[in-house]
Amino acid sequence: MFTGLSAFPLTPMNENAIDEAGFVRLIERLAAAGVDSMGVLGSTGNYAYLTRAERARMVRLAMAQAGDVPVIVGISALRTRDVLALAEDAEAAGASAVLLAPMSYQPLSEEEVFGLYEAVTARLSLPLCVYDNPGTTHFTFSDALHGRIAALPRVASIKIPGVPADPAAAGERVARLRGLIPPDVTIGVSGDAMAATGLNAGCEAWYSVIGGLFPETALAIAHAARAGKGDEALRLSQRLEPLWALFRRHGGSLRVVATAAELLGLTELPSLPLPLTTLQGRDRQALAAVLETLELA
Amino acid sequence: MFTGLSAFPLTPMNENAIDEAGFVRLIERLAAAGVDSMGVLGSTGNYAYLTRAERARMVRLAMAQAGDVPVIVGISALRTRDVLALAEDAEAAGASAVLLAPMSYQPLSEEEVFGLYEAVTARLSLPLCVYDNPGTTHFTFSDALHGRIAALPRVASIKIPGVPADPAAAGERVARLRGLIPPDVTIGVSGDAMAATGLNAGCEAWYSVIGGLFPETALAIAHAARAGKGDEALRLSQRLEPLWALFRRHGGSLRVVATAAELLGLTELPSLPLPLTTLQGRDRQALAAVLETLELA
Numbered sequence: 001m002f003t004g005l006s007a008f009p010l011t012p013m014n015e016n017a018i019d020e021a022g023f024v025r026l027i028e029r030l031a032a033a034g035v036d037s038m039g040v041l042g043s044t045g046n047y048a049y050l051t052r053a054e055r056a057r058m059v060r061l062a063m064a065q066a067g068d069v070p071v072i073v074g075i076s077a078l079r080t081r082d083v084l085a086l087a088e089d090a091e092a093a094g095a096s097a098v099l100l101a102p103m104s105y106q107p108l109s110e111e112e113v114f115g116l117y118e119a120v121t122a123r124l125s126l127p128l129c130v131y132d133n134p135g136t137t138h139f140t141f142s143d144a145l146h147g148r149i150a151a152l153p154r155v156a157s158i159k160i161p162g163v164p165a166d167p168a169a170a171g172e173r174v175a176r177l178r179g180l181i182p183p184d185v186t187i188g189v190s191g192d193a194m195a196a197t198g199l200n201a202g203c204e205a206w207y208s209v210i211g212g213l214f215p216e217t218a219l220a221i222a223h224a225a226r227a228g229k230g231d232e233a234l235r236l237s238q239r240l241e242p243l244w245a246l247f248r249r250h251g252g253s254l255r256v257v258a259t260a261a262e263l264l265g266l267t268e269l270p271s272l273p274l275p276l277t278t279l280q281g282r283d284r285q286a287l288a289a290v291l292e293t294l295e296l297a
Numbered sequence: 298m299f300t301g302l303s304a305f306p307l308t309p310m311n312e313n314a315i316d317e318a319g320f321v322r323l324i325e326r327l328a329a330a331g332v333d334s335m336g337v338l339g340s341t342g343n344y345a346y347l348t349r350a351e352r353a354r355m356v357r358l359a360m361a362q363a364g365d366v367p368v369i370v371g372i373s374a375l376r377t378r379d380v381l382a383l384a385e386d387a388e389a390a391g392a393s394a395v396l397l398a399p400m401s402y403q404p405l406s407e408e409e410v411f412g413l414y415e416a417v418t419a420r421l422s423l424p425l426c427v428y429d430n431p432g433t434t435h436f437t438f439s440d441a442l443h444g445r446i447a448a449l450p451r452v453a454s455i456k457i458p459g460v461p462a463d464p465a466a467a468g469e470r471v472a473r474l475r476g477l478i479p480p481d482v483t484i485g486v487s488g489d490a491m492a493a494t495g496l497n498a499g500c501e502a503w504y505s506v507i508g509g510l511f512p513e514t515a516l517a518i519a520h521a522a523r524a525g526k527g528d529e530a531l532r533l534s535q536r537l538e539p540l541w542a543l544f545r546r547h548g549g550s551l552r553v554v555a556t557a558a559e560l561l562g563l564t565e566l567p568s569l570p571l572p573l574t575t576l577q578g579r580d581r582q583a584l585a586a587v588l589e590t591l592e593l594a
Binding site: 043048103106107108115252254273274276277 | 346549
């Protein structure tokens with residue numbers, strides 16, 4: 001389950017409500033495309049903006065539409081107590097695995113983060129993916145801490161935020177982490193623009209944002225890399241450079257993929273909760289043009 | 298209300314419950330000391346770790362014990378929708394003012410943050426203090442944005458994260474911001490170690506963490522600065538250097554003041570929600586020794 005393409009769909013929502021019909025459409029696309037797994041209620045899944053009850057409802061909707069595709073459920077929250085409750089909800093809903101980031105308001109220490117994973121894995125019956133995303137959690141894992149956490153029971157994968165652009169440096173980065181974790185714990189790359197490089201460098205999984213909206217496009221890259229066609233994977237990724245440029249320009253992938261989902265008619269407008277906003281005006285037109293050029297529209 | 302010493306008490310809590318009796322004890326200390334205002338449910342008030350209902354309850358408890366001291370209520374949340382609901386709750390409880398930080402999970406743009414303050418102030422009947430605390434919100438205000446927000450209705454003060462240690466640089470920093478905001482909007486310094494420098498540099502208020510636990514100690518500094526005795530304010534602050542050193546060592550003030558509240562017998566143990574932890578072992582002993590030396594025990 002923690003190998004290949006793991007697609008992370010948006011949870012579309014606005015001031016009126018969660019766009020459940022839009023969410024279901026996104027899940028159906030992933031199931032139809034045959035992604036290796038899907039990760040709901042990750043950062044792109046806007047978990048931080050939902051209540052426990054809303055999250056439980058989204059998990060049930062995803063489970064109902066996912067078919068044979070394993071569903072990994074994000075259980076991150078600011079309090080350990082809430083993480084434990086969300087883990088129970090995910091288990092009760094029949095999720096295949098959980099994903100946990102050290103979400104923070106007050107900056108966390110290494111010991112506090114280790115304590116969080118220790119407490120959660122001690123009570124968990126599902127496999128867990130460690131979610132390392134300093135851009136949103138503001139916690140930076142040391143490799144030593146990854147090693148300690150990966151040795152806990154139930155830990156099955158680490159979602160790393162990216163790899164260096166240089167292939168040799170990427171290989172070294174993955175090898176260094178690999179040397180510190182048990183052999184059965186996989187490493188998955190995120191940061192879509194770096195995914196091909198990460199897969200070529202030995203990451204077994206790609207935890208993918210564009211995979212949540214354009215699963216075929218992401219699968220082509222993942223399949224090329226897995227087949228040992230590293231150059232082809234890179235070529236397919238480099239073809240998407242206009243999209244990566246928009247990710248960089250708009251502070252990450254979320255606003256871009258949410259706007260793309262709107263442009264494709266998959267979700268209601270707007271698809272993000274205030275104060276977050278999707279792209280408007282020229283920025284929106286520029287994205288529409290990129291989707292057209294890349295034959296993603 | 299947005300001048301002098303504004304004391305920010307801890308909301309003590311752990312895995313069992315909120316320590317309401319401890320919270321009430323802290324509020325009573327502030328009322329008895331005669332602080333100029335108190336700020337409940339700020340970062341030290343652990344707002345981010347509480348539900349809307351829990352926050353409403355804490356506001357009611359604070360209002361019941363605050364006597365004549367104005368109560369400023371933190372209304373920050375990740376969603377604009379939730380901020381508006383919290384503002385309504387604060388108004389309904391009879392709060393004197395509200396405090397709003399651009400809390401984030403996905404990093405926010407300047408326009409998104411302006412949109413948040415615009416939406417909230419348009420519906421608000423109470424004065425609002427802008428809470429600029431990049432260490433927890435991960436949003437950095439430009440001075441230009443402060444200027445735009447300060448011109449919105451109801452904005453009455455800006456809580457800045459600190460000032461440069463050099464008195465001349467601190468004076469320049471405060472003067473630069475002052476030049477961009479309406480004359481009736483006050484500037485308040487936080488970052489306790491820099492408070493005396495900030496008050497000497499022209500800040501009208503000190504939004505204080507130690508004031509929430511040791512109000513007399515903080516009032517002495519604030520009174521000296523207001524009386525034009527800048528050197529005396531600095532001397533009183535420098536006397537607390539062992540405490541500031543512990544703040545720096547433990548990633549900010551929260552864990553130190555929470556542990557101090559435990560050591561003083563004011564709160565239950567532990568007084569922070571997991572994954573946050575108070576100081577243990579040698580770190581705890583070191584704090585106890587510092588409190589003894591500074592005659593704060």
